[in-house]
Amino acid sequence: MRYVIILIFISFTAVNSAAQADSAVIPEVPLDLPTDNLSLEFSKRLDTTSRRFSNITVIDSRADTSRVGIYPFGLKSRPLQLVTEENLSLLLQRHLTESFVVDSGKHDLLIFIRKFWLTKFKRDARFVNEEEITLNDGLAKSEIQFKIDCYISDEDKWVPWMRIDTICYSSAKIKNAGDNKINSILDEVFEKIATTSLVIPNQRARLTYYQLTTNYGKDFSAPGFSRNPIRKGVFKTFEDFKNNKPAYADFKLREGKSGNYLEIKDAEGKAFYSNNIWGFCDGKIVYVSLVGNLFPVFRTGNGFYVYAPLMKEKRNPRLLNFAESPAFLYLPLDIYTASAFMAEVVIKTALKTMKGATIFSLDPQTGELY
Numbered sequence: 063m064r065y066v067i068i069l070i071f072i073s074f075t076a077v078n079s080a081a082q083a084d085s086a087v088i089p090e091v092p093l094d095l096p097t098d099n100l101s102l103e104f105s106k107r108l109d110t111t112s113r114r115f116s117n118i119t120v121i122d123s124r125a126d127t128s129r130v131g132i133y134p135f136g137l138k139s140r141p142l143q144l145v146t147e148e149n150l151s152l153l154l155q156r157h158l159t160e161s162f163v164v165d166s167g168k169h170d171l172l173i174f175i176r177k178f179w180l181t182k183f184k185r186d187a188r189f190v191n192e193e194e195i196t197l198n199d200g201l202a203k204s205e206i207q208f209k210i211d212c213y214i215s216d217e218d219k220w221v222p223w224m225r226i227d228t229i230c231y232s233s234a235k236i237k238n239a240g241d242n243k244i245n246s247i248l249d250e251v252f253e254k255i256a257t258t259s260l261v262i263p264n265q266r267a268r269l270t271y272y273q274l275t276t277n278y279g280k281d282f283s284a285p286g287f288s289r290n291p292i293r294k295g296v297f298k299t300f301e302d303f304k305n306n307k308p309a310y311a312d313f314k315l316r317e318g319k320s321g322n323y324l325e326i327k328d329a330e331g332k333a334f335y336s337n338n339i340w341g342f343c344d345g346k347i348v349y350v351s352l353v354g355n356l357f358p359v360f361r362t363g364n365g366f367y368v369y370a371p372l373m374k375e376k377r378n379p380r381l382l383n384f385a386e387s388p389a390f391l392y393l394p395l396d397i398y399t400a401s402a403f404m405a406e407v408v409i410k411t412a413l414k415t416m417k418g419a420t421i422f423s424l425d426p427q428t429g430e431l432y
Contacts, residue, residue: 085291089406091360095143112256116167120155123278126365131180170215177209206230219268281426294345300429366424
């Protein structure tokens, strides 16, 4: 009886996918990973002369506000997600208020957190081409990306004041690098807020609060990031995916000795071969290309992620590169890609069982995977 149920289930998913062959919905998959807390310490205490604002508001405009990093803990362990013990925007706002707010302040300060992420440098040479970086105390092992935009008030409008955009490398492992390097970055932020001139150049734009919040949320409402179906086709660039406008509609996936590639037909029907693309949608699942390997895209809230499992030297010819791991090894391609529902089931299972995998986060502004 069990086999009958399985056959019916597979047939149903295949029929259902056929009805949706021209588009695909990116599956929503919770990031059910072991958690590690990151401690943020604000060691620098500035004197009272630094108090220059009447109010400070911090808004976390990142796609995923629930975590500050994901990293592979080891070949025999599942990936870990880094979180802060307190909401990141509230934590930063409280400490900034304690250091800079005074009743006599002439301006309000509005800060948008654009990026706050810890990851392992040299994440995996099979997926991302990165050159070694030599520091004073050894090779870089971890990477911290931090970006904020700051605005100050001018009557009832907001004026761009300064931007802090930095990437910090450390020879320490991620957890130790986070505890040390992030605190030094935050000290630098405090120093710049205390010393940057409040004189507002006349040529700078004056924006309303509504304009700012709308602008920082527009990436999440782009066609490719909405929960509407993604059109079938090849996305040559990230902008193609973001706008849900495939550059090519006619394609076939081929497998070669050195990896998978796409046979694409242009508007005139001429075929050419390429693995130099951002990604593609086969009408059931959306894939992203990483150094010639293809991996499925999933989402958690507004955040988009790519799951890259360990690769095997001996490949099953019936499986795509992304399927070469124990979790996928026994799922033939035609079953795995039968529907987005099957993709969701397999990714959920993999996140709970797979070890040594890499999970990439997708930057909604640039399309960078980090």
